[in-house]
Amino acid sequence: MRVNFTVNGRPQEADDVWEGESLLYVLRERLGLPGSKNACEQGECGSCTVRLDGVPVCSCLVAAGQVEGRDVVTVEGLADYARQRSSGTGARGGTSLDEAKGWQAKGADSQTGEGAGLSPVQQAFIDAGAVQCGFCTPGLLVAADEMLERNPNPTDADIREALSGNLCRCTGYEKIMDAVRLAAARQSEGV
Amino acid sequence: MDFLRPASWEEALAAKAEHPTAVPIAGGTDVMVEINFDHRRPEYLLDLNRVGDLYEWEVGEDAVRLGASVPYTAIMENLRAELPGLALASHTVASPQIRNRGGVGGNLGTASPAGDAHPALLAAGAEVEVASAARGTRLIPIDAFYTGVKRNALQPDELIRAVRVKKADGPQQYSKVGTRNAMVIAVCAFGLALHPRTRTVRTGIGSAAPTPVRAKTAEEFLNAALEEGGFWDNGKIITPSVAKRFADLCSAACNPIDDVRGTASYRRHAVGVMARRTLTWTWESYRGARRATEGAA
Numbered sequence: 001m002r003v004n005f006t007v008n009g010r011p012q013e014a015d016d017v018w019e020g021e022s023l024l025y026v027l028r029e030r031l032g033l034p035g036s037k038n039a040c041e042q043g044e045c046g047s048c049t050v051r052l053d054g055v056p057v058c059s060c061l062v063a064a065g066q067v068e069g070r071d072v073v074t075v076e077g078l079a080d081y082a083r084q085r086s087s088g089t090g091a092r093g094g095t096s097l098d099e100a101k102g103w104q105a106k107g108a109d110s111q112t113g114e115g116a117g118l119s120p121v122q123q124a125f126i127d128a129g130a131v132q133c134g135f136c137t138p139g140l141l142v143a144a145d146e147m148l149e150r151n152p153n154p155t156d157a158d159i160r161e162a163l164s165g166n167l168c169r170c171t172g173y174e175k176i177m178d179a180v181r182l183a184a185a186r187q188s189e190g191v
Numbered sequence: 192m193d194f195l196r197p198a199s200w201e202e203a204l205a206a207k208a209e210h211p212t213a214v215p216i217a218g219g220t221d222v223m224v225e226i227n228f229d230h231r232r233p234e235y236l237l238d239l240n241r242v243g244d245l246y247e248w249e250v251g252e253d254a255v256r257l258g259a260s261v262p263y264t265a266i267m268e269n270l271r272a273e274l275p276g277l278a279l280a281s282h283t284v285a286s287p288q289i290r291n292r293g294g295v296g297g298n299l300g301t302a303s304p305a306g307d308a309h310p311a312l313l314a315a316g317a318e319v320e321v322a323s324a325a326r327g328t329r330l331i332p333i334d335a336f337y338t339g340v341k342r343n344a345l346q347p348d349e350l351i352r353a354v355r356v357k358k359a360d361g362p363q364q365y366s367k368v369g370t371r372n373a374m375v376i377a378v379c380a381f382g383l384a385l386h387p388r389t390r391t392v393r394t395g396i397g398s399a400a401p402t403p404v405r406a407k408t409a410e411e412f413l414n415a416a417l418e419e420g421g422f423w424d425n426g427k428i429i430t431p432s433v434a435k436r437f438a439d440l441c442s443a444a445c446n447p448i449d450d451v452r453g454t455a456s457y458r459r460h461a462v463g464v465m466a467r468r469t470l471t472w473t474w475e476s477y478r479g480a481r482r483a484t485e486g487a488a
Binding site: 058162 | 219233372
């Protein structure tokens, strides 16, 4: 079947989609957006987290046919999404597939990520050293960004709860907590 | 596989009547796991995401009519006063991502003994509203809904429209045993509701029998003990021996198995502990509310 939906602000069309296929598979294998990671395929790990009509969900548990006509934001579009949110413009230009496919957390400076057009939460993850192997990072970024949108001044308990559906086997979560606190602090200072 | 995409409740019922083997999918948090792991290849998937009615709830005089697809997140945020037990249970479901998608209809449809909503529904008192194109709507009392391991009283042409849960008339509690707070399938779970209006107590046990069950003998014992001791009126602390006996009878109501999550004897023990604790919590809250009213008068 064919599925038409919006990905990172741009209309997309996926063809020859099998009826039992997940949104995650469509994003990765049909649209070439491998940012959302495929790990547990049962909603345990959160590494495939995307926003579906604004709500964080595990894309591995959404049937492709269920997203027809709906709006998905992936980690590849997160920087644009955050920029448009902070500039307060209603009309979103979105991120094209080619831009999204080519997106890298590299800019003028590959160590600091400066100049790469990162979202505040992405920059905070780099600055706080919250990325080790990086596999869980996309899901954590999407979940953390959504929480900061909803709750700009989270307590540690709020952060833990918001990220409780995202597993990380490297960091022990402390640096991730630091990163989200840093992003929240910068956001409230308007940096 | 065919993907059926009804745009309304009527269309959904018609599709289910035409294809009784169709597997309904709403949040997908059970169905997609089975498909991803090749455990299930349904001939038809019946997508209910487009049926807006299923995402609505109505708070009536005595009960809440909760649409089958209302996500757990919405229950936690909006129905804490009316359905405190179910709101607490909802908060123990998996993770934010799962709670944003899953709802009580899926728990009932899957009818796993480990479903988090069941003990709360049993304790509060609920009816499952189901419908078919041929025979219209019928209400199934929650006590008659679970018929076996992952089996329920639904006919092949029926879909779950809503669950009608009695509004709380007293304190309710919910407790769940697992290895961590998030992403846990219950080792066992316990729900308890005090109903001061009828001077009764209701319970619900999860993951400790082939189906979710009530501890009816324990309820009868406690109802009689509270009545005899005049506890509902004098608001005294529940005698430890009464609490102990209640806990033992709740343990005895279990019929658990050994599995990877826990042994049968651990489950029996843990249900007793949760029964005693939730009784203490709810009763303290009842006494507190009584004192507040008396103080005001």
